[in-house]
Amino acid sequence: MPPDLTRPQGLIVSVQAPEGSPLRAPGVIAAMAEAALRNGASGVRLESPEHIGAVRRRCPDALIIGLWKRTLPGSSVYITPGWEHISAVWAAGASVIALDATDRYRPAGEDLAALVQRARSEDTAAHRPPGWDLLPALRRELPAGASLICEGGIASAEQARRALELGADAVVVGTAITGIDLQVAAYCQALG
Numbered sequence: 001m002p003p004d005l006t007r008p009q010g011l012i013v014s015v016q017a018p019e020g021s022p023l024r025a026p027g028v029i030a031a032m033a034e035a036a037l038r039n040g041a042s043g044v045r046l047e048s049p050e051h052i053g054a055v056r057r058r059c060p061d062a063l064i065i066g067l068w069k070r071t072l073p074g075s076s077v078y079i080t081p082g083w084e085h086i087s088a089v090w091a092a093g094a095s096v097i098a099l100d101a102t103d104r105y106r107p108a109g110e111d112l113a114a115l116v117q118r119a120r121s122e123d124t125a126a127h128r129p130p131g132w133d134l135l136p137a138l139r140r141e142l143p144a145g146a147s148l149i150c151e152g153g154i155a156s157a158e159q160a161r162r163a164l165e166l167g168a169d170a171v172v173v174g175t176a177i178t179g180i181d182l183q184v185a186a187y188c189q190a191l192g
Contacts (some may be wrong), residue, residue: 008096008147009062011160013172014045015055021181026054030180034059045151045172049092056093065172066094072107081107129153132166139167 013036014049017023033044033055038083043063046052052066053180066089080086080099089097101112129152138148150163151172175182 008042008149008170010042010170011040012043012045012065012149012151012170013041013064013177014151014172015051015178016045016047016174017178018181023178023180026050030054030058033062034105036177037062042170043095045098046094049088051093052089052092063096064094064140065096065098066090066092067098075105075107077102077104077106082110130159130163132162133162135166135168 010189013033015029015033015036017029023029029046029051033046035055036044036136037059043065044055044059045065045067046055047067047069049066049068052064055062055064068085069078070081070085072079072081075081077100080089080097086097086099103112106112131152135148135150142148147169148167149170149172150166150168154163154171154173155176160173165173
């Protein structure tokens with residue numbers, strides 16, 4: 001059954017691994033994504049066309065939120081920064097494309113409005129995730145039927161539940177579930 005793109009709900013697992021990690025192999029990412037989906041996740045969030053394609057082939061009906069992190073000269077925008085990145089993520093099989101929707105200067109001077117029509121932006125630089133205070137306000141301001149997805153800083157099942165209680169339809173959890181590299185390093189650092 002194809003994913004419901006109009007109203008994603010529940011848990012979306014961000015399945016990513018840092019550069020240099022043995023977990024970054026497309027087959028490993030695809031296996032972790034399949035495990036998340038088999039165990040109840042409503043979708044996965046993936047970085048890079050290579051990983052999106054691997055998961056799409058392994059899980060053809062999955063809700064895939066795709067992005068591509070690219071560091072480019074002259075711009076601090078790195079989440080799917082330009083049209084070529086949007087096109088590559090879409091071509092790889094993303095159901096939804098995640099991109100930086102701030103008003104910061106984009107590579108090659110591309111304008112956000114040219115990439116996403118009728119996009120609205122709000123400066124949230126002073127906020128630290130998760131945005132507990134933003135969720136109720138966004139829920140009130142969004143049009144009926146619009147999906148509200150909370151992403152960033154969710155470190156426990158209790159926090160995920162809180163996000164839903166505050167108005168989110170879905171919650172993206174990454175490092176707390178699939179961030180083995182960062183989690184092990186944090187434990188080792190804490191243990192001395």
